[in-house]
Amino acid sequence: MANISIRNVRKSYGKGEVVHGVNLEIDNGEFIVILGPSGCGKSTLLRMIAGLESITAGDISIAGTVVNRLEPRERGCAMVFQNYALYPHMTVEANIGYALKVAGLPKVERLARVKAVAASVGLSDYLDRRPGQLSGGQRQRVAMARAIIREPKVFLFDEPLSNLDAKLRVQMRHEIRRIHNRIHATSVFVTHDQQEGMTLADRLVVMNKGVIEQVGTPEEIYDHPASTYVGGFIGSPAMNFLSGEVSAAHSAVMLGDGNRVEITSGIATQNAGKLVQIGLRPEAMAIVAAGRGAFDASFEFAEELGSGRLCHFQFEDLTITVLSSDKPALEPGMMVGIKIAPGAVHLFAADTGKRLAAGVATKKAKEVA
Amino acid sequence: MKRAVFNNNWVAAAMVAPQLLIIFVFFYWPTSQALYWAFTLEQPWGGGNTWVGFDNFTALLTDDLYWYSVQVSVVYAIGSTVLAIGMALILAVFVDRQLRGFKAYKIGMIWPYAIAAPAVGLAFRFIFNPGAGIMLYFNEVFPGIWDPNSNGAHAMTMVIIAGAWKQVAYNFIFFLAGLQSIPRSLLEAGAMDGARVLRRMRDIQLPLLAPTFFFVLVINITDSFTDSFGIVDTMTNGGPARATNLMVYKIFNDGFQGLDYSGAAAQSIILMLLVVSLTVVQFRYIERKVHYT
Amino acid sequence: MIERTPLLNIATHVILLMGLIMMLFPMYLIFVAASLSLKDVSAIPPHVVPGDQLWVNLSDAWEKAGFGQKFVNTLIVALGVVVGKIMLACITAFGIVFFDHRLRMPIFWCVFITLMLPLEVRIVPTYAVAANALQPFQVLLDATGISWLINWASGIEVALEWNLLNSYTGLIMPLVATATGTFLYRQFFLTVPDELVEAAKMDGAGPVRFLREILVPLSVTNIAALATIMFVYSWNQYLWPLLVITDQSYGMVAVELGRLVPKISSTGGEVAKWNIAMAGTLIVMIPPILVVIFMQRWFVRGLINTDK
Numbered sequence: 001m002a003n004i005s006i007r008n009v010r011k012s013y014g015k016g017e018v019v020h021g022v023n024l025e026i027d028n029g030e031f032i033v034i035l036g037p038s039g040c041g042k043s044t045l046l047r048m049i050a051g052l053e054s055i056t057a058g059d060i061s062i063a064g065t066v067v068n069r070l071e072p073r074e075r076g077c078a079m080v081f082q083n084y085a086l087y088p089h090m091t092v093e094a095n096i097g098y099a100l101k102v103a104g105l106p107k108v109e110r111l112a113r114v115k116a117v118a119a120s121v122g123l124s125d126y127l128d129r130r131p132g133q134l135s136g137g138q139r140q141r142v143a144m145a146r147a148i149i150r151e152p153k154v155f156l157f158d159e160p161l162s163n164l165d166a167k168l169r170v171q172m173r174h175e176i177r178r179i180h181n182r183i184h185a186t187s188v189f190v191t192h193d194q195q196e197g198m199t200l201a202d203r204l205v206v207m208n209k210g211v212i213e214q215v216g217t218p219e220e221i222y223d224h225p226a227s228t229y230v231g232g233f234i235g236s237p238a239m240n241f242l243s244g245e246v247s248a249a250h251s252a253v254m255l256g257d258g259n260r261v262e263i264t265s266g267i268a269t270q271n272a273g274k275l276v277q278i279g280l281r282p283e284a285m286a287i288v289a290a291g292r293g294a295f296d297a298s299f300e301f302a303e304e305l306g307s308g309r310l311c312h313f314q315f316e317d318l319t320i321t322v323l324s325s326d327k328p329a330l331e332p333g334m335m336v337g338i339k340i341a342p343g344a345v346h347l348f349a350a351d352t353g354k355r356l357a358a359g360v361a362t363k364k365a366k367e368v369a
Numbered sequence: 370m371k372r373a374v375f376n377n378n379w380v381a382a383a384m385v386a387p388q389l390l391i392i393f394v395f396f397y398w399p400t401s402q403a404l405y406w407a408f409t410l411e412q413p414w415g416g417g418n419t420w421v422g423f424d425n426f427t428a429l430l431t432d433d434l435y436w437y438s439v440q441v442s443v444v445y446a447i448g449s450t451v452l453a454i455g456m457a458l459i460l461a462v463f464v465d466r467q468l469r470g471f472k473a474y475k476i477g478m479i480w481p482y483a484i485a486a487p488a489v490g491l492a493f494r495f496i497f498n499p500g501a502g503i504m505l506y507f508n509e510v511f512p513g514i515w516d517p518n519s520n521g522a523h524a525m526t527m528v529i530i531a532g533a534w535k536q537v538a539y540n541f542i543f544f545l546a547g548l549q550s551i552p553r554s555l556l557e558a559g560a561m562d563g564a565r566v567l568r569r570m571r572d573i574q575l576p577l578l579a580p581t582f583f584f585v586l587v588i589n590i591t592d593s594f595t596d597s598f599g600i601v602d603t604m605t606n607g608g609p610a611r612a613t614n615l616m617v618y619k620i621f622n623d624g625f626q627g628l629d630y631s632g633a634a635a636q637s638i639i640l641m642l643l644v645v646s647l648t649v650v651q652f653r654y655i656e657r658k659v660h661y662t
Numbered sequence: 663m664i665e666r667t668p669l670l671n672i673a674t675h676v677i678l679l680m681g682l683i684m685m686l687f688p689m690y691l692i693f694v695a696a697s698l699s700l701k702d703v704s705a706i707p708p709h710v711v712p713g714d715q716l717w718v719n720l721s722d723a724w725e726k727a728g729f730g731q732k733f734v735n736t737l738i739v740a741l742g743v744v745v746g747k748i749m750l751a752c753i754t755a756f757g758i759v760f761f762d763h764r765l766r767m768p769i770f771w772c773v774f775i776t777l778m779l780p781l782e783v784r785i786v787p788t789y790a791v792a793a794n795a796l797q798p799f800q801v802l803l804d805a806t807g808i809s810w811l812i813n814w815a816s817g818i819e820v821a822l823e824w825n826l827l828n829s830y831t832g833l834i835m836p837l838v839a840t841a842t843g844t845f846l847y848r849q850f851f852l853t854v855p856d857e858l859v860e861a862a863k864m865d866g867a868g869p870v871r872f873l874r875e876i877l878v879p880l881s882v883t884n885i886a887a888l889a890t891i892m893f894v895y896s897w898n899q900y901l902w903p904l905l906v907i908t909d910q911s912y913g914m915v916a917v918e919l920g921r922l923v924p925k926i927s928s929t930g931g932e933v934a935k936w937n938i939a940m941a942g943t944l945i946v947m948i949p950p951i952l953v954v955i956f957m958q959r960w961f962v963r964g965l966i967n968t969d970k
Contacts, residue, residue, distance in 0.1 A: 073563040085558035099562035373859035375869040384757030395839035399787035483950035485898030599900040
C-alpha cells in the first residue's frame with residue numbers, strides 16, 4: 001500500500017517560505033499530476049517527497065511511515081528528472097542497471113532484468129550505446145527504464161517531457177500512461193503544461209505560489225474551478241473574465257453600460273450586491289445576431305485554428321474570445337450578440353477570486369442560436 | 370569561425386600586427402637563434418660561428434652529467450606531480466561536498482597560488498633548515514637524520530615538497546571547477562538509485578572528472594620542468610653535488626655562469642621538444658579519448 | 663539532499679582541516695619567524711608563538727633590501743604587463759575572430775604555438791634578444807641586402823641597436839609575448855552572437871567602433887579575470903628579471919627575495935638572518951595574496967579559461 005500523505009508541509013530557504021502549509025492525500029496506485037506555473041513550488045514539493053530537499057515543517061508519509069528523516073534511497077521512490085540525469089559515461093545498460101549494481105545484485109541476474117525492462121520500453125537495440133548517442137525520446141525512455149527497474153513504491157516525474165518537441169511529447173505522454181496502467185504504481189507527475197495534466201491525471205492538483213488551489217479529477221477542475229486562477233489556468237483557449245455586481249432585483253450580474261448576464265435567482269439572491277468576476281469559457285459561447293444574445297460586442301479579428309475560429313471581440317474595455325466551429329463572416333467593427341450556453345457561467349468573488357458558484361445557468365436561454 | 374565578419378582586412382592586419390611583431394621578436398627569433406646556436410659553435414676568439422651539425426647534441430647525450438640532470442628532473446616531475454595531484458584531488462572532492470564552512474576551506478586552499486616561487490623556496494628552506502628550528506630539534510635527537518646540505522636525497526625531498534606545495538592550489542582550482550561542472554542532478558539520480566556519498570564519488574564524480582584530471586596531469590608534468598627554477602635557485606642552487614640540478618637549472622647555469630651558449634642552446638632545444646611533445650600528447654590523444662558528451 | 667552521514671561528515675572536516683593546516687602551516691611559521699629576534703629564530707627548541715619583533719623586522723627588511731624602489735618597479739612592470747597583455751590580446755583576438763581572410767588560420771597557429779613554450783625554456787636566446795632587440799631586423803636587413811643598398815645609396819651605415827637590459831621595456835616585453843590572454847579573448851569573442859555584429863553593421867558602425875563601443879564593455883569580466891592572473895604572474899617573476907637586471911635600481915621584489923639569504927653554495931660564512939628574510943618574504947607575498955583573495959572569483963575564472 002504505497003499511499004502518500006502530505007500534512008501541513010512547509011519549505012523555507014533561509015527567510016523565504018516557498019511552500020506554505022500543503023495538505024494532500026494520494027491513494028495507492030493513483031496517478032497524480034501537480035500542475036502550476038514556474039516557481040509555484042511544485043518541483044520543491046516533489047523533491048521533498050523524494051528526499052532531495054529537507055522538509056522545514058510538517059510531515060510526509062509513504063505507505064504509513066513518516067519519511068522526513070529518511071534518505072532518498074530509504075524511501076522506495078524512483079524519479080525521472082527533467083533533464084533525464086543519465087550517467088554520460090555509462091552505457092544504457094549500465095545506466096538502467098546502476099541501482100541494482102549498488103544493491104549488490106549479481107551480474108547475471110542484473111543483466112537479465114535490465115534486458116527485460118529495456119524490452120518493455122523498446123530499448124533492446126540500444127543497450128550498448130552511451131546517452132550522448134541517443135535522441136531525446138530515447139534518453140527519456142532510458143530515464144524511465146532506470147526508474148521502472150527498481151520496482152519502486154512511488155514514481156516521481158519532474159517535468160520529464162518539457163525538453164521534447166510537441167509531437168514526441170504527446171507520444172511519450174501515452175507511453176507513460178500505458179506503463180502506469182500496466183504497473184499500477186503510485187505516481188506523482190509535475191508539469192506546467194495544463195494539457196498534459198488534464199490528459200494524464202487521475203486527479204489533478206493545481207498549485208500557485210506555494211499553496212494548493214484545488215484538487216480534483218480533470219473533469220471536476222474543468223467544470224467547477226475553485227478560483228479565477230484555476231479557471232484561467234486550465235483550459236485552452238483561456239477563460240474570459242468579466243467584472244460586475246450581483247443584482248438580486250434583476251437576477252443578473254450587472255456589467256457596465258446596462259449590459260448584464262442573467263443568472264438563476266437563487267444564486268443572485270445569495271450573493272446580492274457582491275462585486276464579482278464572471279468566468280466564461282470561449283467554447284461555451286456562441287455568436288448570434290446582435291441583440292439576440294446575452295450582450296453585444298464588436299468584432300475585432302479572428303484567429304484561424306483550422307478546426308474552428310477563435311474570434312476576438314471588444315466588450316466594454318475588454319477583449320472577449322469566442323471559439324466558434326462554424327465560421328461566420330464578420331467584419332471588424334461589426335456588432336454581434338454573444339450567447340452563453342446553459343450552465344456555463346462561473347461566479348467568483350472579485351476580491352479573493354474564490355468561487356461563489358460554478359456552472360450557473362443563464363436564465364436567458366432565449367432561443368436556438 | 371563566425372559567420373558575421375567585417376570586410377576591411379587592412380584593419381584586421383593592423384589589429385594583429387602588434388602581437389605578431391612582439392612574438393616575432395621575443396619568441397620566434399629567440400627560438401630560431403637557439404636552433405642556430407645549437408647547431409654551431411662559437412669561435413673562441415670571435416669571428417662568428419661554425420657549423421658543427423649535431424655535435425653539440427651528441428656531446429650532450431654522451432655527457433653523464435646531462436643524463437643525471439634528466440634523471441633528477443624526471444624524479445622531481447613524478448614526485449611533485451603525484452603529491453600535488455593527490456592532495457589537490459582529495460581536498461577538492463571533499464570541499465565539493467559543500468558542508469558548512471566550505472567557502473573558508475576553499476579560500477584557504479586557493480591563496481597559496483599567489484606566492485612566488487622564490488618565496489616558497491625560502492620559506493621551505495627555512496622550515497627544513499637543519500641548523501635551526503624544527504629540523505635542528507630532530508637532528509639533536511637523531512643526529513644526521515636530516516641534512517639537505519650534503520645529502521642529495523634529502524635535498525630532493527625538500528625541493529619536491531616545496532614544488533608540490535606550490536602546485537596544490539592550482540590543481541585544486543581546476544579539480545574543484547571540474548567537480549562543480551558535474552550537474553547536481555546526476556548526483557541526485559545516483560542518490561535515488563541508492564548510492565551513498567563515497568559510492569557516488571567513485572562511480573560518478575571521479576569518472577566524470579577524468580578529462581580535468583588528465584589535463585591537470587600533463588600541465589603539472591610540463592610545469593615541473595619549467596616552473597621549478599625559482600625553487601631550486603633559492604633552496605639548493607642545484608646541489609648538493611648536482612642532486613637537484615634540474616634541466617632548466619642546468620641551462621641557466623651553463624648558459625649564464627658557464628657562458629656555454631651552444632651547450633645551453635642545445636639543452637634548450639631538447640627541453641623545448643620535450644615540453645612541446647607533452648602538450649601535443651595532451652591535445653591529441655587525451656582530450657579526444659576522455660570526453661563523453 | 664537528505665544525507666545522514668555523521669561519520670563521513672566528521673571525516674570530511676578532519677581531512678579538510680588537515681589540508682588547510684598543511685597549506686597554512688608554512689605560512690604561519692614564516693609569520694612567526696618574521697616576528698622573532700635573530701637569537702630567538704635560531705633557538706632550540708624552536709619558538710612557535712609569534713614574538714614582538716614583527717615591525718622591527720619588517721622595516722629592517724624593507725630598508726636592507728630596498729623594497730621601496732623595488733615595489734615601485736614591480737608595480738610598474740606588473741601594470742605594464744597587465745595593460746599590455748590585455749590590449750594586445752583584445753585586438754589580436756579581434757583581428758582573428760571578426761575578419762575572414764586567407765591568413766587567418768596561419769596567424770592563429772602562429773600565436774597558438776607560443777603557448778607551448780614558456781619563458782624558462784627559451785631564456786638563453788631571449789636574453790640575447792633583450793641585449794639588442796633590433797638584432798633580428800638588423801639580420802634581416804643584412805640578409806636581404808637592404809642595408810648594403812642603403813649604405814651604397816646614402817653612405818649611412820645601418821646599425822640597429824636597442825638595448826633592453828636594465829629597463830622596464832625589457833622586463834615587460836617578453837612577458838607580454840605569449841598567447842594566454844589572446845585565447846581567453848578569442849573564446850569570449852566566439853560567444854558574441856552574430857546578430858550583434860550584423861546589427862552594428864546595419865547601424866553603420868565600422869570594425870574599430872564596434873570593438874571600442876560594444877566588445878570592450880562586454881568583456882569587462884574577462885578583463886578583470888585576465889588582469890588578476892597577469893598581475894600575480896608578473897609580480898612573482900623571478901628568472902627573467904634575474905637575468906635582465908643588473909642595476910638594482912630596477913630590481914624586482916621576487917628576485918630580491920633570493921638575495922635576502924646567502925646561497926647554500928656560498929662560502930662567505932655569512933650568518934643567515936632568517937627573521938629578516940622571513941619578514942621580507944611576508945612583504946613580497948602580501949600584494950598578490952590580497953589580489954587573489956579579493957578578486958577570487960575573477961581569478962579562478964581567468965585561470966580556468968586561459969589554460970583550458
